[in-house]
Amino acid sequence: MFDSQKEADFYQRFVRDSGYEFDVHPRFVLEKAGTMTAITYKPDFVIYDRNGRILHVYDVKSSLDGRYGADPAAKLRFNLFQRRFKKAVEVVVPRKNDFKMRIFGLSKNVNTRRVTTKGKVQFYDIMQNLDYDPAKFF
Template identity: 50%
Template sequence: MIRRKQSPTALNKRGTKVYLDGFTFDSQKEADFYERFIKSCGYDYDVHPRYHLTDLTSIGPVKVPSISYTPDFVVYDEAGRIKHVYDVKNSFGVYGIDGSVKLRFKLFALHEGVPVEAVVVRKHDFKAKLQGTTKSQKEPLVTHSVDYEWTELI
């Protein structure tokens, strides 16, 4: 059963929280992506794992906070290596992916050695596009499953 709860912040661009299978999703699109493409993909996966990217650092009398990143989904291959890191977005433009998010994507790729794939969920498929890399990808990959390699997005 899907339960919805209105977000407490008026500035939340992602919509209402959705509760499904013991997970809390930030939006209906994220829950749909989980239910349609992740849940029965045949691979091991994590929902909202947290990655610590930088440490709290002292600079003289002040401190610079640590940086963490929590992707929506991480899918692992048969050997347990990261196959895909997914972040569900409304669009690939500035509204969907702002500068602070792009920075986290870059830091994650440097830290883990795998780029983040932004995905836009559609009615019967999803579009995937690499983020935080120098290779230009003019058109996103349109696919019906997670059974591809992220290198195909280049």
């Protein structure tokens, strides 16, 4: 059911008992291509609010940047998804008691500023549950 242990961990700690309805790996068509293959995206989790509207679109990664994070192709899919469905993809990295979350593709950086040990600046927020409104980041 899950593509990685990180996905399974995120599901067990944050999605399963959240009280929200959700889908695992739903398929979205980003661009129909006539005779060509359509461009699609399958986020890891889609969480719905109490009225059945999409609240969160999660893509679980091992890191926010670098080799195990979102590669350029993934960032392009996130951008296309946001343009088509008007919902940002939240890239998450599960940790022991919380998860790091970053939204890619925004016109300005709105996430909290953190500095890594290598002196490289990263932007992300720390979340402890799914009870937040991603619209406040826009």
